[in-house]
Amino acid sequence: MTDQLSARDWLDQGLRTLAEKGFTALKAEPLSKTMGVSRGSFYWHFADISAFHAALLQHWREIATEQIIATLESGANKGERLRLLLERVFTAKLTLENAVRTWATLNPAARSAVQAIDRRRLGYIESLLMEQGLSADVARARAQVLYWAFLGFARSDKPVPQSARVTILEELLRIAR
Numbered sequence: 001m002t003d004q005l006s007a008r009d010w011l012d013q014g015l016r017t018l019a020e021k022g023f024t025a026l027k028a029e030p031l032s033k034t035m036g037v038s039r040g041s042f043y044w045h046f047a048d049i050s051a052f053h054a055a056l057l058q059h060w061r062e063i064a065t066e067q068i069i070a071t072l073e074s075g076a077n078k079g080e081r082l083r084l085l086l087e088r089v090f091t092a093k094l095t096l097e098n099a100v101r102t103w104a105t106l107n108p109a110a111r112s113a114v115q116a117i118d119r120r121r122l123g124y125i126e127s128l129l130m131e132q133g134l135s136a137d138v139a140r141a142r143a144q145v146l147y148w149a150f151l152g153f154a155r156s157d158k159p160v161p162q163s164a165r166v167t168i169l170e171e172l173l174r175i176a177r
Helices: 007-021 028-035 039-045 049-075 078-089 095-104 108-131 136-155 162-176
Strands: none
Touching (some): 049 078, 049 095, 049 108
């Protein structure tokens, strides 16, 4: 790589590193070596490692939540959004999700970011359920159940066969309605 890296390049590499090696690898020196540049390139974009971590958590929110919601909102009709969301998250490789959640168990800033994203995701699922005609209380309860199912799936280290995944998704949709 060249010394002309953007902050986005650093953040993308940071997310890859987090997913592959965990949060303890999120330091300027090892990241610089991985990217083949000096630490000066890192410090050109980030005042310190804390600033990098904050930007990294915001970047994760953008790609793991906001982009997904924007794609659903712009491309799918209202009746299909929940199904498409569930299909997406229950077929995704969630290594990064797990890495961020592990980081959050020890780091207050990461914990705060995860809590904010959980609230955002829950609110979005709740809104999808209310679009289907559920009351706010019922939508909130069902959104929580669906989100707990996602979290359990994300934390599980056992892959789900495709045939079982289809059945699980059908049941989740049945429960949501």
